[in-house]
Amino acid sequence: MSETSVVEARHGKAVRLKAGEAVKVINTHGTQVVDTWALRLPDFHDYMSMPHTRVAVERLIPRQGEYLVTQEREPILLLEEDTTPGIHDTLCAACDAARFRLMGFDDSHRSCAQNFNEALAELGYEFPFVPAPINLFMNIPWTDDGSISFEPTVSKPGDYVVLRAEMDAVVVFSACPQDNLRINGEERVPMPVEVEILPPVAA
Amino acid sequence: MSETSVVEARHGKAVRLKAGEAVKVINTHGTQVVDTWALRLPDFHDYMSMPHTRVAVERLIPRQGEYLVTQEREPILLLEEDTTPGIHDTLCAACDAARFRLMGFDDSHRSCAQNFNEALAELGYEFPFVPAPINLFMNIPWTDDGSISFEPTVSKPGDYVVLRAEMDAVVVFSACPQDNLRINGEERVPMPVEVEILPPVAA
Numbered sequence: 001m002s003e004t005s006v007v008e009a010r011h012g013k014a015v016r017l018k019a020g021e022a023v024k025v026i027n028t029h030g031t032q033v034v035d036t037w038a039l040r041l042p043d044f045h046d047y048m049s050m051p052h053t054r055v056a057v058e059r060l061i062p063r064q065g066e067y068l069v070t071q072e073r074e075p076i077l078l079l080e081e082d083t084t085p086g087i088h089d090t091l092c093a094a095c096d097a098a099r100f101r102l103m104g105f106d107d108s109h110r111s112c113a114q115n116f117n118e119a120l121a122e123l124g125y126e127f128p129f130v131p132a133p134i135n136l137f138m139n140i141p142w143t144d145d146g147s148i149s150f151e152p153t154v155s156k157p158g159d160y161v162v163l164r165a166e167m168d169a170v171v172v173f174s175a176c177p178q179d180n181l182r183i184n185g186e187e188r189v190p191m192p193v194e195v196e197i198l199p200p201v202a203a
Numbered sequence: 204m205s206e207t208s209v210v211e212a213r214h215g216k217a218v219r220l221k222a223g224e225a226v227k228v229i230n231t232h233g234t235q236v237v238d239t240w241a242l243r244l245p246d247f248h249d250y251m252s253m254p255h256t257r258v259a260v261e262r263l264i265p266r267q268g269e270y271l272v273t274q275e276r277e278p279i280l281l282l283e284e285d286t287t288p289g290i291h292d293t294l295c296a297a298c299d300a301a302r303f304r305l306m307g308f309d310d311s312h313r314s315c316a317q318n319f320n321e322a323l324a325e326l327g328y329e330f331p332f333v334p335a336p337i338n339l340f341m342n343i344p345w346t347d348d349g350s351i352s353f354e355p356t357v358s359k360p361g362d363y364v365v366l367r368a369e370m371d372a373v374v375v376f377s378a379c380p381q382d383n384l385r386i387n388g389e390e391r392v393p394m395p396v397e398v399e400i401l402p403p404v405a406a
Contacts, residue, residue: 051296051335060349073301093254098276132254146263
């Protein structure tokens, strides 16, 4: 009843979920950040929004049992299960060509923004811009004075989160290609992750 | 050489700035939150983005002397001067009809999202969605464990910020109509603010 796919290192993957289905995102190696988006079907007129989610949960990071909401403040994904220490990121934009240019790379460096667009295209979709994702497993601590920093993940190999769809949606994942900062682990080597579609919970 | 306008309580106002011009946003009564957006002219293909700005400044709140950047990571506004204690917000979406419905109000309650659209329309513009604004003067403290709360402003009457345009842009302000939370002061009475366009700094 379930279907597992690999999201290759530095690449993206999109999956269609019907309301009630879920997706388990497995940090196979424990070190990998996974930028994640959700777009409402059938026409993407609404989509998951971090600025609205922070207001809804009154937290910088949603916790197990809380809902990620859309621009229209409707629950789109339930963070149903989380075996990590709960460290994810809602603050940072997806990396993109401009980010890597500012770091001295040329435009051949892959990015989460590129992965978002490519993964949607593989399913025959497109979206006019790249919304701010939830960056699963990403460790961006903040200080009392508001500084943030880019630190290695704190997840163990095999840690996972389960995201349950509250409405029909396309969920997009990017195994972040960042290899300049330490966010994907001290080794700075982007790794693959796995996603597994789970059926609705039996009534 | 300068032009001062009132942004009426619960309403919005948009101004066109040429690169080098600035706008001084005066918290006339000290208690008022001002949601602020910037859209790049001539065609709005790029616009100010909080998720990109947080990454650029590596802070939750930009400080005097720092740049607010666009989706394409280009500086669009310089936070040139700030007479407040530096408490603003980049975390929260603009209030909108959905926010007030969730608080028990009907759709006649004004919102910052409505003000954004109305203010743009007054200048003959439109934008397909409401980006996450910088909420000037808004006091959303965070805790070590990531909780956020909605607290009264800490600005004094007459406190101001100066935002200098790094590119031609439309800058949109909303004197936030929130009267259910305490963000616009303990009295919960939305107030007007003033905006003054300043010429380029003489060479």
